[in-house]
Amino acid sequence: MAQLDTLDLIVLAILLAGTVAYFTKGTYWGIPKDPYAGSYSLANGAKAGKTRNILEKMDESEKNCIVFYGSQTGTAEDYASRLSKEGSQRFGLKTMVADLEDYDYENLDTFPEDKLAIFVLATYGEGEPTDNAVDFYEFVTGQDVSFSNGGAADEKPLESLKFVAFGLGNNTYEHYNSMVRRVNDALVKLGASRIGKAGEGDDGAGTMEEDFLAWKEPMWAELSEKLGLEEREAVYEPVLSITEREDLDADADEVYLGEPSKHHLEGSQKGPYDSHNPYIAPIVESREVFTVKDRNCLHMEIDVKGSNLTYTTGDHIAVWPTNAGKEVDRFINILGLAEKRHKVISVKGLDSTAKVPFPTPTTYDAAIRYHMEICGAVSRQFVSSLAPFAPNENSKAEMTKLGNDKDYFSDKVSSQYLNIAQVLERVDSSQWTNIPFSILIEGIHKIQPRYYSISSSSLVQKDKISITAVVEEIRIPGSDNIVKGVTTNYLLALKQKQHGDPHPDPHGLTYSITGPRNKYDGIHVPVHVRHSNFKLPSDPSKPIIMVGPGSGVAPFRGFIQERAAQAQAGENVGQTILFYGCRRASEDYLYKEEWEHYKQILGDKFTLITAFSRDGPKKVYVQQRLQENAALVNQLLEKEKSNFYVCGDAANMARAVNDVLGKIISEHRGVSPEKGEEIVKAMRASNQYQEDVWS
Template sequence: MDISELQSTLHLLFETLQGSPVFKSLRPVSIADRVVLLLFLLSTCGYLTRGHIWDRPDPNYGAYFERPQLVNSASSNKTIMTRNIYQRIEDGDYQVVIFWGSQSGTAERFAEVLGRECSTRFGINAMVADLSDYDAESISEIQKPYFAIFILSTYGEGDPSDNAVGLWDWIKRIKDQSTKLENLQYLALGLGNSNYKYYNRVLDVVVDAFDAAGATALIPAQRADDAVGATEEDFQSWKDEVFSLLRERGYEQKTATYQATLNVWLRPNSERHSDVSQQVSISHQQSTTCSTIYPLPIRSSRELFTAGDRNCIHMELELGNNDILYKTGDHVGIWPCNPDEEIERLLKVLGLKERRNDALDITVLDDSAKPKVPRGNTLESALRHHLEICALVSRKTILNLSQFAPTPSAKAILSEIGQDRELYAQLASSTHITLARLLQLASPVDPWTSLPLSFIIENLLALQPRYYSISSSSIVSPRCISITALVVNKVIDSETPESIQGLTSNYILSASKLQSKASLPTPSFQHTASPTLGSTLYAHVRKSKFKLPLTSSTPLILVAAGTGFAPFRAFLSERAKLHTIGKPIGRMILFFGCRNPDSDYIYREELGKLQDTLGEALKIVTAFSRDQAKKVYVQDRVSEYGNDLLEMLDSGANMYICGKASMAREVDGKIEDAVKRIKGLEQSGVKVWVDDLKRRGKWRADVWG
């Protein structure tokens, strides 16, 4: 509709209204009537002209959602993107597709490494595919000679990663639809943590469905276990099996040599960059579950432990006028920076201390490579804000590093560690093998001047946020979030001062300006501040399913140990607020465990005030593991109250468990034992009963490894 057509339509509408009996009977007789009529006509005109005269759609709107690497690639003009994976494989002349389902980025990284090595070692054109980019149903079309590889992570209560939801839904339908997959050949690796009850459940469900539908597993599915820190080693062992399979299928293996996927060089920096946006990781993607990253001002901090050599920090962050919104039970992702000591150590061992302020220029040479450092960063800012320089170096990386060794002895040391799994494990158990410490160990005197910066950026992980359960209620404090952080300092060798110092927890401690209670020296960090905001932390909010029921009268069972109490502080604060304004409150029982009531009973005074406010609606059951001769854990107290808990669950209560995965697994076992004893059910019946509660959202867990 053009402007002339709109004018004609409006004129006809006005004439029709004028001639109608209703219009005549409503003829304006006062100034107020005329104003109302004018407003009505203006509103009508505005509605009819929207999208034609005003609020026109941006013709380039779709470009906002395009991936730059696809828009800028030379092949983007030749290849029409499709969501049919089989068509994509044929169009791209690929021989294998490597799917990844990743929540934290590990499975994605493994898929990229495998794809790159398939190309460099065997000359195989391998496609690395994000599961969310393709319709899962089209996997059924993959047939010989092609085959598919799946690297799938499991997190939470046996849940798939966000990008694997489409695959998960299709897998559930395979059996119902009697889908046949006789032509599909596949390999699979699962990433999980055996501390969790549903260890590698996603892999098991997918593999069972494939096998039942007639697909062929070229080698048995393997599982990587993060509980014992074996994820990298398990991946390497599985990758060796994959390469053995490729050799058996006639592919000739070439000698592995380093081929850079990035071109990285340093140039003198003519201007010092002060743009704070460079401190924000480009690996973070705003989504329906994650907000934008913002610098959040620190309102206040306080120490929660009253004694001992550990710190537990309560910190409050202002949301200010940004667009971050949170709900009670959500998580906050804190983006740390690396400590000064590790940055200085790495610059020194690379022989680059004098070039710390030089600018990094990075060009992508391989379509599969993803930049981890934004443009315009100096070498120092890249090491401080964008790369995981404090992470453990994998055995595979150590072996690859040996080719750049400055001396024959350094090469021999790294080759021996890289080839001997037991020696590597022994070294890892006695020292924290960061990249800088490893290079320093192998060559204490000669710097690693021949080690390419491209190798460092490719092999170090992008710096990631650490997530904390928000310990404030969005109803009580909608524009301020609080976090409860235990500062981690794990001694790994009692005979030496070697320790693993939690990166983000020590970063939070440093930002709080509270005194460390640790006996070992604490790392020092560079903090951001502004004249208007003061000291800040970069953070974003991630949505969670760990939510209170809609009705405040629903009974609650809350089980926590240590800082697992954080979300329950928010839950109880919200219930107390509702109680004070006259809302009906359901019965609540809180199980809380810690070491000692006199040292680490966090929020003890607050809990006392909540108890006074809520009265009989709240019952607190404590467990202290180091307060008496016999250790009492929170799961022991849950077992004691088995009858009460089952009665509450049967009457509609919601149960929440928060803390370490090992604790949550023990609690699950105690409740299942109570179900067997009281209800007289067999294990199969117990599983049905538990699964029903979880399916209806009546049993939720928020746990970590």
């Protein structure tokens, strides 16, 4: 009995230690949440085991304004950084930027009255918080929220909190900007005071940047009035310091040349693999699935065997891209960095809250090639910030005009899809050697992984992930500028290399296919998996209706592949209906032979309904085919509770499908159009209607 008691005590002690480690998110033991954050942050001069008490952090660093961000792709983080700099440079605020997942929020009720919080919140998917904002969102919107002083919601515990809010959303989604709206309502309900309007940017309308600029000026005016701030002439104050290292060569062991983490630098791969730590995966198969010369769609099989990366059918795979050599050269040349592109630099924050966005020491070339989104859209505010560093007065005047004149900027930059190096070239083709590299790191997004719907079934091929990606290319009317998608053209280059293609990209794009230090033997790509709620019903006998034109068919290839395997295993598989559309049956009909194969297996349980928009005599789209099959669709939805799935373009196709479905329900159930729309909304709320869409 004594031995049993001792064993019980040991087990209880272990459970207690694990519980403490979990609820303190590892900080009690000095264990970072990200298993690689320790080596990464130490390389950047940060201390391990940092506090999760935001007020303590603000006091330590003598800050009176904190800008929190909830970001999935980096845009919200960029806006947070811009607000932080502007608050400091224009109004003398002592600002810091904070990732929402880095802190706890039970002590917000003790937030000092003389400090300010700014929330920049992106809405992700169907009205969900971004990954890094989940804990914060669930805390402030929870039914039984409780703060450090025990204040309940009806006691207004956040009366001392003054805040500003801006949201990033997309009006093609039903829950447009729901994050900023719900968080705003929750904070106000808890007694907090919002200063200025809660801003809302709309990516769906393509006005995000202008929405942000239009919101922030009146916000700053009201903030200045409420807090007694005095505006001053904004002068660039670096957040980061750049030191050129004479003591290190580019091939030194401790220099990062594009490696995402310390383990990669040391030549090893260690999981778990996630958005901080990709797996360098071999591409075991790649092929073209279009039959036309001027457009490409890639099918790739990525081997994840032995990595412990797992996925379930319907998930997404993230591909970490590399900038094209042509654009890296353009950027380096216009800045006058060609002679020292391989010079080693150390990047450090100038105060304890500054975040270095990539590993250091590194080189100019590596930072630009692997870490900076140099091909991304350019903001007016960023162009304006570079004006003081122009090579001459004429260039300065032009940059200032671009930064201040919305219509002029749209005509000269936005409509031409120019990246920042192209803007500088067009303003003045001489070298812009006065621009500090620090302002470029601070003002250009960190390059982000791109997410693709997985087009295979985990039941059929658990160790191999399929992706289906149309190679992006935009030809600007009346211009010689051709905009190439960063990631899809990188994948195309990998495919060409794998096949020994004698006809490389006609526009001169080249890539460092073998990776940093040439460590990617064969054809490899950095990846991780993001789990999705876009799922098949757990009961395979339940009918499904899928609408997926173009590459939107990708996840449905995985769905049908899985159902075919289940049927072959003797399971009862329900009706499986796919509405698929493309331009022409002879050019871009994806997986035609595979659908025929699955039809042989599934028989009358599989129905493929096609829409070819350019085969004539009239254009036909999937939403029209949906209407033509209205009776069948309504019967499956109403009588058999079929799941309904849509994947593809959010702005046009997905919205049209949503509208058509409402009409079908209204007409076939004898209810009003408004009631039909309500039923569709209820289907969404219950997950009977699921979307995997993009703008």
